[in-house]
Amino acid sequence: MSSQTRSGSGGGGTAxxxxxxxxxxxxxxxxxxxxxxxxxxxxxGQFHEFQESTIGAAFLTQxxxxxxxxxxxxxxxxxxxxxxxxLAPMYYRGAQAAIVVYDISNKESFxxxxxxxxxxxxxxxPNIVIALxxxxxxxxxxxxxxxxxxxxxxxxxxxxxxxxxxxxxxNVMDIFTSIAKKLPKSDVNEQASRQSQxxxxxxxxxxxxxxxxxxxxxxx
Amino acid sequence: xxxxxxxFDQLSTNSDTEFKAESNDExxxxxxxxxxSNNQSPLLxxxxxxxxxxxxxxxxxxxxxxxxxxxxxxxxxEFDENELNVETKSDxxxxxxxxxxxxxxxxxxxxxxxxxxxxPVEQNDEWRSQSxxxxxxxxxxxxxxxxxxxxxxxxxxxxxLQALMSIxxxxxxxKLNFVVAGDHKIAxxxxxxxxxxxxxxxPDKCVEQLELELNYCYNQIIxxxxxxxxxxxxxxxxNYDLRNKLTGTEKLLxxxxxxxxxxxxxxxxxxxxxxxxxxxxDQVSRIIAQQITPIRSVLFGLxxxxxxxxxxxxxxxxxxxxxxxxLLVNVITGFDTPKSVEFTWYPICLPNFDKNGIMxxxxxxxxxxxxxxxxxxxxxxDEEQSIELNECRKRIQQKMQTQNIFQIMNLKLKDNSLKLDxxxxxxxxxxxxxxxxxxxxxxxxxxxPYSQSLEEQQRIFDMYQKLxxxxxxxxxxxxxxxxxxxxxxxxxxxxxxxxxxxTFSPLVTKDITINAINKLLEFTQKNKSxxxxxxxxxxxx
Ligand SMILES: Nc1nc2c(ncn2[C@@H]2O[C@H](COP(=O)(O)OP(=O)(O)OP(=O)(O)O)[C@@H](O)[C@H]2O)c(=O)[nH]1
Ligand SMILES: [Mg+2]
Numbered sequence: 001m002s003s004q005t006r007s008g009s010g011g012g013g014t015a016x017x018x019x020x021x022x023x024x025x026x027x028x029x030x031x032x033x034x035x036x037x038x039x040x041x042x043x044x045g046q047f048h049e050f051q052e053s054t055i056g057a058a059f060l061t062q063x064x065x066x067x068x069x070x071x072x073x074x075x076x077x078x079x080x081x082x083x084x085x086x087l088a089p090m091y092y093r094g095a096q097a098a099i100v101v102y103d104i105s106n107k108e109s110f111x112x113x114x115x116x117x118x119x120x121x122x123x124x125x126p127n128i129v130i131a132l133x134x135x136x137x138x139x140x141x142x143x144x145x146x147x148x149x150x151x152x153x154x155x156x157x158x159x160x161x162x163x164x165x166x167x168x169x170x171n172v173m174d175i176f177t178s179i180a181k182k183l184p185k186s187d188v189n190e191q192a193s194r195q196s197q198x199x200x201x202x203x204x205x206x207x208x209x210x211x212x213x214x215x216x217x218x219x220x
Numbered sequence: 221x222x223x224x225x226x227x228f229d230q231l232s233t234n235s236d237t238e239f240k241a242e243s244n245d246e247x248x249x250x251x252x253x254x255x256x257s258n259n260q261s262p263l264l265x266x267x268x269x270x271x272x273x274x275x276x277x278x279x280x281x282x283x284x285x286x287x288x289x290x291x292x293x294x295x296x297x298e299f300d301e302n303e304l305n306v307e308t309k310s311d312x313x314x315x316x317x318x319x320x321x322x323x324x325x326x327x328x329x330x331x332x333x334x335x336x337x338x339x340p341v342e343q344n345d346e347w348r349s350q351s352x353x354x355x356x357x358x359x360x361x362x363x364x365x366x367x368x369x370x371x372x373x374x375x376x377x378x379x380x381l382q383a384l385m386s387i388x389x390x391x392x393x394x395k396l397n398f399v400v401a402g403d404h405k406i407a408x409x410x411x412x413x414x415x416x417x418x419x420x421x422x423p424d425k426c427v428e429q430l431e432l433e434l435n436y437c438y439n440q441i442i443x444x445x446x447x448x449x450x451x452x453x454x455x456x457x458x459n460y461d462l463r464n465k466l467t468g469t470e471k472l473l474x475x476x477x478x479x480x481x482x483x484x485x486x487x488x489x490x491x492x493x494x495x496x497x498x499x500x501x502d503q504v505s506r507i508i509a510q511q512i513t514p515i516r517s518v519l520f521g522l523x524x525x526x527x528x529x530x531x532x533x534x535x536x537x538x539x540x541x542x543x544x545x546x547l548l549v550n551v552i553t554g555f556d557t558p559k560s561v562e563f564t565w566y567p568i569c570l571p572n573f574d575k576n577g578i579m580x581x582x583x584x585x586x587x588x589x590x591x592x593x594x595x596x597x598x599x600x601x602d603e604e605q606s607i608e609l610n611e612c613r614k615r616i617q618q619k620m621q622t623q624n625i626f627q628i629m630n631l632k633l634k635d636n637s638l639k640l641d642x643x644x645x646x647x648x649x650x651x652x653x654x655x656x657x658x659x660x661x662x663x664x665x666x667x668x669p670y671s672q673s674l675e676e677q678q679r680i681f682d683m684y685q686k687l688x689x690x691x692x693x694x695x696x697x698x699x700x701x702x703x704x705x706x707x708x709x710x711x712x713x714x715x716x717x718x719x720x721x722x723t724f725s726p727l728v729t730k731d732i733t734i735n736a737i738n739k740l741l742e743f744t745q746k747n748k749s750x751x752x753x754x755x756x757x758x759x760x761x
Contacts, residue, residue, distance in 0.1 A: 031467075031468070036558075040558060040560065043560045044558075044560045048558075052555060052556050052557075053468045055468065055469075055551070055555050055564065055566050056564055056565045056566035056567055056581075057564070057565045058557065058558075058561040058562075058563075058564050058565075059561065059562045059563050059564070059565065059606065059607075059610065060560055060561055060562055061562060074607075076603070077561075079468070081467050081468045082464065082467070083444075083445075083464075083465050083466075083467065083468075084567070087567060087601065090601055090602065090603045091603055093603065094603050094604065
């Protein structure tokens with residue numbers, strides 16, 4: 001595995017001389033707030049009324065075009081169940097972006113989202129782009145978290161904020177593209193060095209010492 | 221409880237004590253390496269059934285001759301010394317009689333008033349009519365799982381089970397294994413702070429089978445929480461609600477119990493291998509071995525087709541227990557992963573590998589139909605690692621594609637060379653062959669009329685299951701069982717090298733059966749390389 005092959009596959013070879021960027025994005029939030037549903041909407045344009053609870057973590061990829069840049073998201077859809085919590089650092093440590101999801105009809109999930117934000121700001125990469133998503137916007141009649149309250153919280157903590165609905169697709173594309181827009185797409189070296197910093201202490205096995213750019217943004 | 225014998229160990233190894241993580245690795249079944257095979261017959265067990273008040277409670281055909289009055293069978297096992305206090309025996313009988321008649325009043329002189337208080341009304345009829353129940357609770361009686369009905373609503377009932385258990389086991393010397401009450405059999409398994417209970421009115425299930433099923437359930441729980449965590453949690457807080465650690469995995473238990481109904485591999489303590497031409501299997505194995513060898517943290521690589529094992533790559537010195545493979549398959553069949561997911565990264569404890577440790581399973585489907593599944597097991601919790609494995613998977617997938625392997629595997633589903641009629645004995649309707657050296661089995665297709673009806677096929681499974689437990693019963697040492705029954709003649713034969721279970725038409729003669737069995741042995745011998753995984757490449761670590 002090398003950064004070349006990976007960004008190569010993202011670039012596809014058909015597009016003109018446009019740049020290809022690769023970002024790691026992690027979704028966090030309480031169980032059943034709709035993380036998997038948001039990803040499924042984003043990746044496949046689908047919604048399942050009976051989405052299964054995620055086990056461990058699922059990995060998906062999706063590519064979006066932003067101006068002249070092809071952005072390839074490598075998405076970690078984590079399991080919200082408490083018993084997987086201890087695994088979360090593994091996914092957010094190398095991530096350039098995170099979407100913290102709560103369910104607007106569930107106040108408790110908003111509190112949980114705040115603890116995720118806190119954990120990210122303390123332990124993830126300092127440059128990580130964090131978006132807060134108030135999902136299930138279609139359930140506005142059962143709303144338990146007001147837009148203003150969440151917006152204010154997001155502003156105070158400099159988060160991107162949107163209310164979304166995986167069901168109706170409202171704001172789903174938007175939240176991913178706003179993240180893509182906010183991510184630095186030029187500074188390859190800075191990204192790479194930050195990556196190797198983050199990696200120390202994580203990488204226990206030896207086999208991949210020669211892959212500096214592996215998890216960084218590999219812009220070409 | 222640390223002294224409880226492990227069913228799987230009993231069947232597969234010569235150690236009859238509690239398994240230890242390390243020694244276990246060498247001890248248990250070398251699935252794919254007959255060189256290290258365990259030559260000891262699985263029958264050589266300690267004679268540990270000390271007390272059995274009623275002989276042969278699951279009398280062959282007389283479908284529960286129970287004449288209304290509940291009969292109680294106590295099976296008390298003494299593991300340390302074979303001593304028994306006769307007084308205890310009658311005490312226990314009394315206790316059980318009292319309690320179980322409360323639980324399952326056989327519509328006789330019992331007073332049902334008690335249940336109406338204990339059980340929420342809405343559950344009474346439907347819930348009680350279920351032929352099988354599985355309950356899991358903590359030693360303190362906290363509900364953990366129930367196959368039917370909300371476990372929380374069953375709290376009073378669980379308390380009763382807990383009381384039953386603790387009254388009998390209070391002196392630390394007695395062990396409650398099962399109770400037979402009329403048509404109901406109640407099996408208990410008490411292990412590491414957990415009490416597992418199976419209540420069954422299925423006519424074909426013997427208690428040994430229920431115990432086997434409970435063992436699978438126990439292993440399923442360990443695979444989610446690990447033994448060390450259970451020990452830690454309960455030593456800290458006796459009253460802990462273990463459901464906190466199991467949320468989302470209840471369906472794994474349910475799926476497990478469901479699979480036990482008809483999975484020959486789970487019954488026989490074997491992996492389910494997928495029949496494939498030796499050359500193709502070899503090709504697959506070499507592709508995988510080649511790709512995962514450089515990734516040093518990978519311990520096992522498994523390729524499954526149709527949830528059956530095509531290939532298993534392992535380190536030279538380590539092996540994977542069939543039960544652990546069943547646990548992995550249970551994750552794949554128990555959860556429905558969307559197709560758009562490239563891979564899942566799932567933490568799992570494989571109790572027979574290391575019951576205290578977590579491994580990480582990289583799980584990815586390789587083809588459109590999601591029939592082919594690659595599992596890579598590593599001890600490392602590392603996101604980069606998983607990405608590296610993902611790249612590795614892509615290379616494996618590509619190689620398999622260019623060598624046309626997906627197509628070949630799909631075709632093999634309709635392979636005729638392994639059909640029953642190749643044996644050429646029309647009286648032979650079905651057979652099951654287990655190789656005790658490689659711990660794999662082969663199951664034939666069904667002859668008429670069985671091929672027409674799933675119910676009949678299930679009936680055959682149930683008959684074999686009974687035969688299996690009879691042959692493996694520690695109190696008798698029958699090697700061959702031949703039974704002429706109403707609808708068929710069945711035969712079970714166990715040697716140290718193999719086991720055979722076969723179904724014949726009812727009027728078959730012994731000569732024909734002998735002839736058929738010989739042909740069957742010839743057949744399996746001839747096709748060995750096709751039906752079993754053997755001589756897999758190993759990882760140099
Ligand atoms: N009405 C409505 N329902 C939604 C929406 N998004 C998700 N759901 C439903 O909420 C339930 C949970 O969604 P998931 O996507 O599985 O939630 P999750 O956050 O991935 O949960 P875990 O995997 O357990 O962490 C499912 O039944 C979805 O159909 C939404 O925008 N509106
Ligand atoms: Mg999910």
